[in-house]
Amino acid sequence: MEIEHAPRRLIVHVPDGFFNLAVSVSAGVVAAAGVAYCLRGARRELDDRTAPVAGLVAAFVFAVQMLNFPVAAGTSGHLLGGALAAVLAGPATAVLCLTVVLAVQAFFFADGGLTALGVNITLMGIVTVLVGWGVFKLVTGVLPRRPGSVVAGAFLAALLSVPASALVFTLMFWIGGNAPIEVTSVAVAMGGVHVLIGLGEGLITAVTVSSVLAVRPDLVYAARSLTAPLTLKTAGGEVTAPAPAPERAPARPGRFVLGGIAVTALLAGVLSFFASASPDGLERVAEDTGFGVVAVDHALAGQPLADYGDAGGVPVGVAGVIGVAVTLGVGGGLFLAVGRGQAGKRAASKTERG
Amino acid sequence: MHRLPPQCKLLAVAAFAVVVVATPREWVWVLAAYGLPLGVVAATAHVPPGFVLRRMVIEAPFVAFAVVIPFIGLGERIDVFGVALSVEGLWASWNILAKATLGVVAAVLLAATTEPHMMLLGARRLRVPSLLVQIAMFMLRYMDVIAGEARRMRIARESRGFQARDLRHAPVIARSAGALFIRSYERGERVHLAMLSRGYTGSMPVTQDLSASWRQWAVAASLPGTALAVAAVGGTVGAALGGAW
Numbered sequence: 001m002e003i004e005h006a007p008r009r010l011i012v013h014v015p016d017g018f019f020n021l022a023v024s025v026s027a028g029v030v031a032a033a034g035v036a037y038c039l040r041g042a043r044r045e046l047d048d049r050t051a052p053v054a055g056l057v058a059a060f061v062f063a064v065q066m067l068n069f070p071v072a073a074g075t076s077g078h079l080l081g082g083a084l085a086a087v088l089a090g091p092a093t094a095v096l097c098l099t100v101v102l103a104v105q106a107f108f109f110a111d112g113g114l115t116a117l118g119v120n121i122t123l124m125g126i127v128t129v130l131v132g133w134g135v136f137k138l139v140t141g142v143l144p145r146r147p148g149s150v151v152a153g154a155f156l157a158a159l160l161s162v163p164a165s166a167l168v169f170t171l172m173f174w175i176g177g178n179a180p181i182e183v184t185s186v187a188v189a190m191g192g193v194h195v196l197i198g199l200g201e202g203l204i205t206a207v208t209v210s211s212v213l214a215v216r217p218d219l220v221y222a223a224r225s226l227t228a229p230l231t232l233k234t235a236g237g238e239v240t241a242p243a244p245a246p247e248r249a250p251a252r253p254g255r256f257v258l259g260g261i262a263v264t265a266l267l268a269g270v271l272s273f274f275a276s277a278s279p280d281g282l283e284r285v286a287e288d289t290g291f292g293v294v295a296v297d298h299a300l301a302g303q304p305l306a307d308y309g310d311a312g313g314v315p316v317g318v319a320g321v322i323g324v325a326v327t328l329g330v331g332g333g334l335f336l337a338v339g340r341g342q343a344g345k346r347a348a349s350k351t352e353r354g
Numbered sequence: 355m356h357r358l359p360p361q362c363k364l365l366a367v368a369a370f371a372v373v374v375v376a377t378p379r380e381w382v383w384v385l386a387a388y389g390l391p392l393g394v395v396a397a398t399a400h401v402p403p404g405f406v407l408r409r410m411v412i413e414a415p416f417v418a419f420a421v422v423i424p425f426i427g428l429g430e431r432i433d434v435f436g437v438a439l440s441v442e443g444l445w446a447s448w449n450i451l452a453k454a455t456l457g458v459v460a461a462v463l464l465a466a467t468t469e470p471h472m473m474l475l476g477a478r479r480l481r482v483p484s485l486l487v488q489i490a491m492f493m494l495r496y497m498d499v500i501a502g503e504a505r506r507m508r509i510a511r512e513s514r515g516f517q518a519r520d521l522r523h524a525p526v527i528a529r530s531a532g533a534l535f536i537r538s539y540e541r542g543e544r545v546h547l548a549m550l551s552r553g554y555t556g557s558m559p560v561t562q563d564l565s566a567s568w569r570q571w572a573v574a575a576s577l578p579g580t581a582l583a584v585a586a587v588g589g590t591v592g593a594a595l596g597g598a599w
Contacts, residue, residue: 017453021376039485051485051556052549055492056542062497063504064531079531088535100490107364108470110409110461113454114371178379179423179446204528211532219539 013105013112014119014169021115023176028118034126035099041092045221057089058097065101067204080165082128083136083158084205087150088212090221091133098125119172127168132161136222147213150223154209159202166194359566360468360476362574367464369578374456377585379449384588385456391580392459401466409462410455420447420454470494472562479564484557491558500538507534 019027042054061081085094102120105111112120136157143149170190174183209220217223232239370391377384396406424443468476471494478487507530518527546554566574 015450015454016371016375016457017450021372024375035486036483039483042485051488052492052542052546053539054485054489056496056500056538058489058493059496059500060535060538062493063500063534066501066504067527067531096486096489097493100486100493103486104470104490104493107461107473108465110458110465113375113457114368114461115375115457178449179443181423181443200524203524204531207525207528208532208535211529212535215532215536216539219536 013102014116014123016113016115018113018116018178019119019172020176020178023172024115024119026118027122027172031099031118031121031126034095035121038092038095038099042090042096045090045093054089054093054097055100057085057093058100061085061097062101062104079201079204080124080128080162082124082165083132083154083161083201084208086129086133087136087154087157087205087209087222088220091129093221094129094133095125098129123165123169123172127165128161131164132157135160140222145226147210147217147223147226150213150220150226151206151210153222155202155206157202158205159198162198162201163191163194166190358467358570358574359479359564360472361479361564362476362566362570363464363468364473364476364480366574366577367460369575370460370581371457373578373581373585374453374460377453379445379452381585381588381592382448384585384592385452387584387588388456388581389459390584391577392456392463395463395577399463399467401463405466406459406462409465410458417451417454420450423447423450475560475562475564478560488557496538496542499541500534503537504530504534 061084064079064081064084067079082094082098085097088094089097099121102112102125103117106114106117106120136153139153139156140149143152167187167190170183170187173179173186177186209222213220213223217226374385374388377388379385396403423446424439464473471491474487474490474494477490478484511526511530516523516526518524
């Protein structure tokens, strides 16, 4: 497999060791919960074709992420594809596709750390899709039901999903980043570049969606509500054919939003719990934000270096081990539960058919 | 190493990465010693060093970032060859570089000794939800096809003199992406119908027997086990000596 990678990529996958173990583990829990939720949702969006079509969309996202577009002189970004996948295939399928893409990149191409897989899935899979789909729903709810609205919604969804992802990255960095850089400067650097990248992402997403809409509107998940009912012209006049029984129930945005809130609450709760348990990151950053740059220089200069040894010593390791055990338990339990649910459903559908 | 069941290797590499990341960055020699088990794995698996080095290019962007940290980092400064560098920044830089490198090498060795298909069968045995494994399997099958299609479209664009220079050229790329999606999707629909007509019921048959013996599990566990042992020895020696070393 010859995969071309851009020489300068602005959006990169987080490697091992960039975030402390607490943040990596919490993000892993969030990612596992989100994926488990989307595994159920994807069955609603795509029936028996779930696996083949989602695999195809995943491969498409993988290919699209190799498309580089110039942002400003000399720098180029590449598509994240979260909003695009959500509009084309539905939000739950999109999360699954991006999860698979990120996992394949981590395990087969060593792109992104294995312990940072949860971070990467949360940032580039869950956040982009959640924000993108939420914005899309808002925009298309306000605008008239026309193909143009879908394109406009796709543009804004993709535009905002990229800076949102950058914002969450900054938040994670604030809580447990392994680098002593002032958070505001990270936020400014990330925000500025990612608004530009978001512009490119929005433009490409919108034009892609509109060109698919022009040829095969039935392939755009988000435009399914636009299809006009079939009218039959018979001798007795025009008869509107009854809409075919909805084989796919439309995704209910209410539940999706609820799921989003649950994930966010989990993120906030678990992250802050772990962050306060480990003295390494948060304490220092609290000082940063409290005193500003000049004062921080002074405040840190007064501390003995041995303090760092304590902070990075055994307690963090112990906390890490406990965290890993918890994740394994929770993640394994989730996987088992979902796996059993699927097996049950398969058995049920088999008996129905056969 | 090539013959080990994939699920053993997957768990071993993941556990190794966790041990590496959980190691405090002040344990410099412990982190350095983690390279030894990786070297043994590479040697027994006959993975040439050049191959690993080439694949390590993937972490280049973060290496660049790590190099910058000491210059822009906060906190106490130290003079290194006349340049004031942040002490905390140097630690952070070392932390990211060491752990990211160890993680990337471990993942590269995993990918080098395991076929993608086998890795997914291993993931299935580890009770990863079957829907995810199937999506990944289809993705792998379609990836080369779609990437090839994308490459042909790029060559077609470039042979007509197109070169994306700024954001105004993005719509051209986007229309290619739209065409790529439609072509891929229609191909996928045809493939799906063909599969249905050949008796596809929603899961792919598994023909290999992938059960792992206790011996194989033990061999796989030696990688994270060695790392843990190194960490334990390093930690106690470090505590006995005291201070940063």
